[in-house]
Amino acid sequence: MKSFSPFICLFLLCLFSNSSYAQYTAKISGKVRDNQQTLPAATVLLYTFADSLLVTTAMTDQDGNFSFQAAPDKYYITCSTVGYHQVKTAAFQLTGNAAFQVPTITLKENAKKLGEVKITASKPILERKADKIILNVDAIPSAAGLNALELLIKAPGVSVDQNENISLAGKSNVLITIDGKQTYLAASDVADLLKSMQSNEIESLEMINNPGSAYDANSAGGIINIKTKKGLAEGFNGNTALSAGFNKYLLTTNSVNLNYRKKKYNVFGTYSYNRVEQERNTNIKRITPGANPLSFDQKNMDHPVVNVQNFKIGTDYFLAKNHTIGFLVKGAIVHIVQNSLSHVDIGRSYQQTDSVLITPSDALVKRKNFSYNLNYKGVLDTKGQEISIDADYSTLDARTQFNSTNLFYLPDGTFLKNGQVYRNNAPSAIGIKAIKADYVLPVNKIFKFNAGAKFSGVKSDNNYIYENNIKGDWIFDKTKSNQFIYEEKISAAYTTLNITLGKTSIQGGLRVEHTASSGNSVTTNQIAEKEYTNLFPSLLLTQNFDADNSLNLSYTRKINRPGYQNLNPFIFYIDQYTYNQGNPNLKPEYSTNLEASYLYKKKYSLALAYSHTTDVITNAILQNEDKKSVYQTFLNLSSNNLFSLVFNFPLTISSWWNMNNNVSAYYYTINAPELKGANMNTKQVSAKIYAQNNFTLSRLFSADAAVLYNTPESEASFKRRSMFKADAGLRYNFPNKLGNLKLGVNDIFHTQQSRIYSNLTGNTYDYYQSLNSTSVRLTFTYRFGKMTVKSERTRSTGVDEEQKRLGG
CATH class of the missing domain: 2.60.40.10 (Immunoglobulins)
Structure with missing residues (x-):
């Protein structure tokens, strides 16, 4: 920490020596x-x-x-x-x-006003700002009843793969925030949270491809901010939404948002309940490597039932003019019950089956995540000088119970023998503490100075208890059980300077972060400690040629630290021949990012970006020759390069038909001279094409239809085949403008399926997954109360980086 002290001193000097600039x-x-x-x-x-x-x-x-x-x-x-x-x-x-x-x-x-509800012009589906693209959800009727994860698929440059991993402009490790705040959940939990958020709760999605130094350096993949709707009135107001539908099973999502504001305080709250039942069919065909290969034709059927409750309660108290203190509590309670059945044909070839493995299993997952935020914001003078402080504490308590029975049969159905019968219990407890401060000083019309500091600490305690059933008794298996404790402390400071010269603006920034971490595998008595300090500069140049033409150039350096759970070396078995395994030797990856974007008439945009990443963290699907198993893990590759071109162009076909089109093209080069004995230096061209059509049928009726096509793409150890989907929706607005009905159909042709295959020589497999992704939903939305003044503040809390790393 000694090497870090000068940066803190510099920051404090900048923070308090400002009054002479007026x-x-x-x-x-x-x-x-x-x-x-x-x-x-x-x-x-x-x-x-x-x-x-x-x-x-x-x-x-x-x-x-x-x-x-x-x-x-x-x-x-x-x-x-x-x-x-x-x-x-x-x-x-x-x-x-x-x-x-x-x-x-x-x-x-x-x-044009009814009561106290303002009637405004419809927002465009997409807006392009200097540093972000905004997708306005209310402008899309087919968004009715969809959840936030499904909405992301509609966003330009965003992809969601078969494991619900999110990428932006071809880059993974995307930081997801809600109203500028991290969700404090594991990666898989983030997906569950997004699936529990109804489109009615969401005002817009903001895609920030290349965030500057004021953001956490761990945003190498960019930031997607989900901006929720707020109450807008002094007095009482709110909205409620009821949604029901089916995808073979009954779906329901219900929410209520309330806001009460008086002169000195504002109180707000949100509650939502979401129930999703799915059927997931997976087929994996693979041939094991080695001198005596075996063929595995595996068919899995998973039936999860997910119940999620989310709530938010907060208050803002106005201490004096321009000074506000606030308190916010958020929570997510997740309950998942999943029954699964695996059928594996094993033989010398796919046509010659020697034995059949049948594995029924069940899982029970319970997660509770609570976060607490105390915040202050003060506007110090009329120039716009202000300071904001956030103190945060977040907890995650998770319990996963899994039972599996492996039974072998002959091809004719005759019972052959018992395989492994086991169960595991995986409790996990994670705590995050953070405090951050941000300061803004407009020096004059030309110069604006920003600075900030952040300190965070994380402790994760994961226990994996594995038991075998031997002759009716459950016996603890210490060779497969493991306890892993991970601790990490990050100290950071940043400063940015904005210079405005006529129609030209320049923002230069520098962020410094010091990281100290310790991973302790208690069972094996292995401790891995790391300590490092990094500088992360950024530069943003904006040139406004006239009212219709502007150019943005940006440069950033970022880091992506491994997810906490991905460092855990334990093996999580799905069946006797399929498992996941962490990697305690993972190193952080570093990326250099360049982007040039051109905006015409504030709606046509063209962006060209380049990213070079070293020690790339990649999700790998590999085979274990000795165990004849297939497993998923995370590895570091040497480096990769990503070139991307994103073109967004809306079209007005007629007075009643508007169209928005987005084309994203990518060129990857992956450098991995040694990946499990194979040379993985590859090149790949891919693209994503998205077209959204909006139809105004009458004063009260509107409709939309959208199509999405992803070309094949590569991800180190495997390649992903193409994917196509189409959505449509119809909306009826009540004449009093207080509510609406939306009917949405998602994945009309049932083509949103995942198909991947191995990219490694000697590592042969084909993976196909089909979800009941085709769904029909009807959503009723109603607003009540006053809608004419100001809502609670939107603020960024002190744990915006830690959320995405809580799991793998």
Whole structure:
């Protein structure tokens, strides 16, 4: 830690030596009201008159007052708030140090208003910002009743594989956040959480391909932020959604969101319940390597029933003008019951079966994840100087019980012998503590300074208890049981400087992170300790040529640390010949990322990106020659290169038909001169094509249809075949605008199937998985209460990096 101390000292010096930078000399103040009363929480923007550049912003207080400071110049102001038309003031001249009082700004209510619900124009399906692409969920009728994981498949550049692993612009290890906050769950638990979130709860999906230094360095694969809907009113408001459907089995997702706001405080809460029942059929055909190969034709049928409850309760208390303290509690309770049956034909060839292995099994999974956040935000002056602090604590308690019986038969069905009969119990306890602080200092119209620090600690205690059934008695098997304790501490600090020169803006940043970790395999008495410090620079350049054309260039360096569970060396058996195994020797991977993106008319975009990654962490499916088994693990490859081209272009076919198209093309090179004795230097071209059609049928009815096609692609030890799917939806809006009905059909032609095969010489297998992914859902949504003021704050907590690494 000694080597890290200078960076902390530098950060603290920057943080507290800021007051001498103020360049403003005069105060501008005023009041905002409507025809009856003053308006709190209205947004006030100050622009230069000559070139309409935004100088600073303010928000009115409880009495409708606002103020800010500026240098002598000619200005004008725009003012707006929800439910009212925007107003632009006349130009005024600010001279010397004399204060200027703006004449009272009077806003007029939107004439097209029912009660207190604002009627707004429909948002486009896709929006392109300087550093992100935004998918607006409400603009897609076929999103009705879908969950967040299914919605991700609709997002440009996003892919979800057969194991529910998410990639963005061809890169895996994507950081998933909800309202800017990590979910604090294992990777598999994140998928369960996303499947429990209904589309009605989600306002938009934000894809950030190349996040800068202000974000955690462990976001090498980019960030997908799920922005949820918020209550918008002073007083009481909320919404509820009821969804039912079937995919052969009954599906249901129900949620309620409530918000209550008064002058000094805001209280909000969300609860959702989701039940999903599925049938998953998997077929694996493989030939074992070695001098005496065996053929395995394996057919698995899994029947999981997943029940998930999610809740969020929080409050914001306004201590004084521009100073807010808040508390947030979130929880996820998951209960999964799964029955499985495996049928394996074993022989010298697929046509010659010598024996049959039948393996019935059942699993019970219980997970409880709770997270607590205490936060403060203070706006220190009218220039926009502010500080925010977050303290977090998160726990995950998981219990997995698995029972399996292996029985061998002759091809004619005659019982041959008993195989292994075993069970395992895998309790897991994980705790995360973190504190972070962020500081913003607008120096003047040209310079803006940001800085922050973060300290986090994680402790994971995983126990794997394996027992064999021998003559009716359960006997503990110490050769397959294991306890693994992992501890990690990360200290980080960052600083960024934004420079705005006319239509050009530059953001340079530097982040430093120090990591100390220890992995202790208690059963085998093996301890692996690591300690390292890294620098992560970033640079973002934006050039606005005119109102219709802009260019963005970015550079970042990132790290991807191994998932906690992926470091655990224990073997988790699925049946006698199939298992998963962790790798305690995994090293973190490092990536250098470059991206150039061009935006035309704020809707047509073209992005070219390059990423070079060393010590690539890859998911590998391999065979064990001695055990005649197939297993999944994680390995480090030497390096890879990824070139990507993403083109987004909406089209207006007619007044009632709008189309949005996205084409993503990738070129991979994988360098792995030694992967289990094989040379894996490969090259691959792949693409993803997505087309979304939106139809306005009448004032109350709309519809949409979407198609997605993924070309074949490579992932080190295996290749993935092409995939196609189509969705459609119909929406009816109630005349009072308070609710709607949505009918959605997902995977109409039942083509969303996973098909992979080995990419290693001598490691022959074909993998096919079919889900009951075709579903029909009807969703009823209703809004109630006031919808005209401000909701709870959206904030980023202190554990945004740790979530995705809680599991593998």
